[in-house]
């Protein structure tokens with residue numbers, strides 16, 4: 215489904231979304247966000263995910279999409295439409311993800327995507343929040359006996375084209391005056407089998423994905439080692455099109471709501487016990503007073519719906535990433551030594 219198809223020959227957005235020919239509610243009902251209005255008209259938020267990355271977005275045996283990115287999509291949908299179940303997941307690849315967002319095929323992208331200056335400056339897209347502070351790592355075979363990335367002079371490295379990983383490896387080898395041969399493979403399962411079958415000495419991508427890939431090897435996980443060096447900053451962000459600031463705000467403040475809930479100890483299980491809370495921050499968060507949703511074009515229950523249906527940020531982590539054996543580290547709340555800090559909801 216193409217919602218705002220205005221793509222130029224080079225894949226650059228050449229038009230504004232405002233002229234979209236369908237799904238426009240009467241002027242009196244508009245929220246101030248063309249994306250929110252279209253989502254309401256169609257009863258769906260179209261969310262771009264990877265769809266094949268454990269811990270981030272991967273269907274379970276029942277076909278239910280599971281993962282941190284999948285839950286990010288659900289949280290935004292709960293805020294925007296009041297029902298997390300109205301999310302529609304759209305699988306995107308490392309290479310087509312930006313075009314999918316530019317063209318309107320998706321309303322947001324939650325897909326292991328690193329926030330960089332050139333992506334934000336050149337693509338007509340903006341990063342609304344970081345849902346995982348990551349970094350590039352290297353996975354090698356235990357039998358190779360390599361203990362450090364510094365031992366990899368002359369190595370062949372499997373890497374996905376169009377990823378920021380490619381750039382990070384180039385920088386690292388240049389800085390350390392070492393050489394490597396990239397083997398670029400676009401398809402994820404192909405790159406996995408290339409690495410496992412020994413076509414490359416190392417497989418490089420976001421350390422999160424390496425850890426979850428290793429975890430999914432089961433008893434064979436011990437055959438693979440994640441080297442200690444994390445060679446770049448890869449803040450994985452949630453992206454929207456530029457030009458719909460209200461939609462950007464909804465994504466950003468959905469995260470603020472999930473972080474605030476975690477700060478206050480509010481979870482999906484206990485949120486209803488806070489309905490008589492005397493804490494003004496909690497009362498504003500849950501829409502008991504202040505009607506904070508109005509400024510976002512939403513109702514007063516926007517954040518309550520996110521917390522009740524999806525949970526706070528820590529619950530999202532514990533549900534999706536903790537089972538993969540990855541510690542929360544810098545992804546923790548600022549009060550626990552991490553980077554997640556919410557501006558005040560007031």
Ligand SMILES: N[C@@H](CCC(=O)N[C@@H](CS)C(=O)NCC(=O)O)C(=O)O
Nearest residue numbers: 267308326327328377378402419423
């Ligand atoms: N964070 C990096 C890497 C993103 C990336 O391509 N991640 C891989 C590793 S999990 C992925 O999503 N692969 C799934 C696929 O291409 O189907 C970026 O933004 O370029």
